[in-house]
Amino acid sequence: MGEMENMVVSAALLVVILLLFLVVYENSTLLRGIGGRLRRIVKRRKKDDVGDEEDPGMVSIAAEENTVDDEPTQPDPLETALERIGRLEEAMAKVSEDTQGISEDMKDVVGALRISIDGLISRLDQVDGAMADIHLTVGPLPQNVQDAxxxxxEVSNRLQxxxxxxxxxxxxxxxxxxxxQSCGSQGLVASQILCSKCGNESWWGWWPRNEDRVENEVESEGTPVEEIGG
Known part of the structure; x- marks a missing residue:
């Protein structure tokens, strides 16, 4: 989970940087709009000034103004503002050009980071699902063990x-x-049995293996004896 938190924080920082670049870009666009408006205002004022100079009634006033050479010329506030805005536009354009490549790289990085985060979240969801399945499987185990x-x-009681x-x-x-009790042999015992269908009698039991079978054969009405076990 710590790795996921670090990735999320990094993604958030990259998004903030991209937002700052977007703000710079928007401000440069706004400044260009303001500069264009101020230029149009200055052009209209210059046209008005030219029209005033061509007016015959204003020739004498213009001549008197030209004779006053000792008085310093006051800069036009609009032109000054326009120059400053122009310099600011150039600076903003340069910043925009310099940061354009970085912005594209940031977009790629953020995209890759988003894909990684989505994959990590998907894997975490799979882990959560697996844990839920394990919980469902393990949950009934105590009851199953008790039932077993x-x-x-019950089986043990029946066997007993x-x-x-x-x-x-x-x-x-x-x-x-x-x-x-006669020869002391252990486990060598046989009993006579009768077929309940045909009435044939025979012997069923255990005989020694290492002794002569002829000595131990017991016949009943010519029927060979039977042997079970070993």
């Missing part, structure tokens, strides 16, 4: 109930818990 915890507890029911069955963990 409840679901996990199933395990408890299995532990009460006759064959629960029989391979792990069975030990032959």
């Amino acid at each position: 915890t409840v679901s996990i507890e 109930a199933i395990s408890s029911d299995l532990q009460r069955t006759l064959g629960y963990a029989i391979q792990k818990m069975f030990k032959c």
Whole structure:
């Protein structure tokens, strides 16, 4: 945000400088208008003076005025003002010429700066949108976690109930818990089962792998025994 504030301040300063140049330009235009008006006034006065000199009734007065050489000639205030305005116009024109290139450069700089600021504002808007999306995503997380915890507890309770029911069955963990009282073998147990459709009987259980299978085969009505597990 500090970088954005610096760019905005720089842009404001450049705009103020451009406004000052515009004021100078407007003042020079105003001075040229005033100078033009004063020149027209002076021309009209000179025409009036020429007309007065050509009047026969005023010849004697003009002659008397010409005889007074010792009296200093007073400058015309309008001509003096006109000269000053002319010099001021020249100075303003020179300033305008000198600052014209700078003004164009300032316009380019301000334009580029404005584009940069617009891009920065656009990126900040995107960041704000992303933060809002994150807030919307993160906001429901505590509730989701709570719901998941409840679901996990329910599943755990169900598994505990199933395990408890299995532990009460006759064959629960029989391979792990069975030990032959005759030979001492552990987990080698089988039971006779019956097909409820055809009535075929067979054996289902665990047999040793490393011993001769012939010694451990148990046949029921000529049907081979079955083996499960390992």
